[in-house]
Amino acid sequence: MRPSARTRVLTGTALVLALSAVTTACGGDTGSSRAGSPGDAPAATPSVPVKDPLVATFDGGLYVLDGTSLKLAATLTAPGFNRVNPAGDHDHVVVSTDKGFLFLNASKQAFTDIVYEGAKPGHVVRHAGKTALFTDGTGKVEVFDPADLAGGERPKGRTHTVAVPHHGVAVGLAGGELLTTVGTEEKRTGALVLDRNDKEIARAENCPGVHGEAAARGGAVAVGCEDGVLVYKDGAFTKIDAPDAYGRIGNQAGSPHSPVLLGDYKTDPEAERERPTRVSLIDTGKNRIRLVELGTSYSFRSLARGPHGEALVLGTDGRIHVVDPVSGKVAKRIPVVGAWHEPLDWQGARPTLFVRGRTAYVSEPGKKALHAIDLTTGKKVASVSLPRSTNELSGVAGDH
Numbered sequence: 001m002r003p004s005a006r007t008r009v010l011t012g013t014a015l016v017l018a019l020s021a022v023t024t025a026c027g028g029d030t031g032s033s034r035a036g037s038p039g040d041a042p043a044a045t046p047s048v049p050v051k052d053p054l055v056a057t058f059d060g061g062l063y064v065l066d067g068t069s070l071k072l073a074a075t076l077t078a079p080g081f082n083r084v085n086p087a088g089d090h091d092h093v094v095v096s097t098d099k100g101f102l103f104l105n106a107s108k109q110a111f112t113d114i115v116y117e118g119a120k121p122g123h124v125v126r127h128a129g130k131t132a133l134f135t136d137g138t139g140k141v142e143v144f145d146p147a148d149l150a151g152g153e154r155p156k157g158r159t160h161t162v163a164v165p166h167h168g169v170a171v172g173l174a175g176g177e178l179l180t181t182v183g184t185e186e187k188r189t190g191a192l193v194l195d196r197n198d199k200e201i202a203r204a205e206n207c208p209g210v211h212g213e214a215a216a217r218g219g220a221v222a223v224g225c226e227d228g229v230l231v232y233k234d235g236a237f238t239k240i241d242a243p244d245a246y247g248r249i250g251n252q253a254g255s256p257h258s259p260v261l262l263g264d265y266k267t268d269p270e271a272e273r274e275r276p277t278r279v280s281l282i283d284t285g286k287n288r289i290r291l292v293e294l295g296t297s298y299s300f301r302s303l304a305r306g307p308h309g310e311a312l313v314l315g316t317d318g319r320i321h322v323v324d325p326v327s328g329k330v331a332k333r334i335p336v337v338g339a340w341h342e343p344l345d346w347q348g349a350r351p352t353l354f355v356r357g358r359t360a361y362v363s364e365p366g367k368k369a370l371h372a373i374d375l376t377t378g379k380k381v382a383s384v385s386l387p388r389s390t391n392e393l394s395g396v397a398g399d400h
Helices: 012-020 146-151
Strands: 054-058 061-065 072-077 083-086 092-097 100-105 110-117 121-127 130-135 140-144 158-161 170-172 178-183 188-194 200-204 211-215 221-225 228-233 236-241 260-263 278-283 288-293 298-305 311-315 319-323 330-335 353-356 359-364 369-374 379-385 393-395
Touching: 054 083, 083 121, 092 121, 100 121, 100 130, 121 170, 121 211, 130 170, 140 170, 140 178, 158 178, 178 221, 188 228, 200 236, 211 260, 236 288, 260 298, 260 311, 278 311, 298 353, 311 353, 353 393, 359 393
Parallel strands: 083 393
Antiparallel strands: 054 061, 054 393, 061 072, 083 092, 092 100, 100 110, 121 130, 130 140, 140 158, 170 178, 178 188, 188 200, 211 221, 221 228, 228 236, 260 278, 278 288, 298 311, 311 319, 319 330, 353 359, 359 369, 369 379
16 A cells, blocks of 8 residues: 555646636535635635534545534535545645645635645644644655644744655654654665754664554654554654564554554565454553454554544444453444445545544445444434545544
8 A cells, every 4th residue: 555646647737726626516505615725716605614524535526524414515626536634723634636735724615725745745644733744755744733724824844854755754743853754765664753953863774664653642653564563752762573574564543542552464465455354452551562353354544543542443344343452352343334345446435434532434435425423322423425435534633
């Protein structure tokens, strides 16, 4: 999987024009047509703000939905394959396009003028009150305070360019340091940490195939390796080895309520698309990895954390598996969607899990549906049918 890959390329002018087009949703009053993208004239009628908005992508556009009712508020045109991530505040979502990172004010259902240009925009990471963007094609890292997005202008923040561009990730740390991955386009080997003045203070290159990141309670930040994870804590790196010689942990989910990280776990380096049934629980306090058998496979869009640090995995059996991160036991399984199969193409649509507070949102592309589940009761509290099948699912950040 290479999450920064893109399917279509737009020139700068074409990108702005394409993202300026906003279309109505199909049927009734389920959506609205509004201006608000870069280059738009002022909208004739101001949009009604959406509270706690969700953003779901489809081929060629984005849906903005109310986070409580799931009512479709707006449909935005955005050509190509797009990725979405919380920007870190209560209004904005980062949209990764062929030309760079764009910022959507999801509350107002309009694109802002904020753009971080660059080929192959990759990971968006929120940590310690900062948001970090990593552009794979240039190796450029941008770190900013998401609260500064409120002004509608590009925030002032820290900029750094890694030695060699690669599919990487960066994390702004609590003390002002910057963690970035190390590698080349062909080979990724580890990570390093820079102080506020870009002086290197720690480095570890014993993490082959480094990918993904997550933060745990206690200040630990981990990146995944093909043979375990690399953890940065208290000013130093520690390698936690996987139980297998090849035990790839490429996607992780952390919680401020737990020292244990949730990760995927793959053991076949030759598989075209390995569909694992085990997940990893990475204890950053005891420096050990526990494997949990779920009895069902899952995808890289299946991992999340609950309001109390629960490890959540959306299985291909259509259920959310709630795992106790301490005992490793599956506490309960919540039925949500029908059984599904992970596509070979990582960009292909599949049910996706996004969690905010005590609510889990799950897309069901096969039925053009989206559901909201109360994690406390396990009950479905809202569902909506959409005009088109969705792919990625995210929303604005919430209070965890």
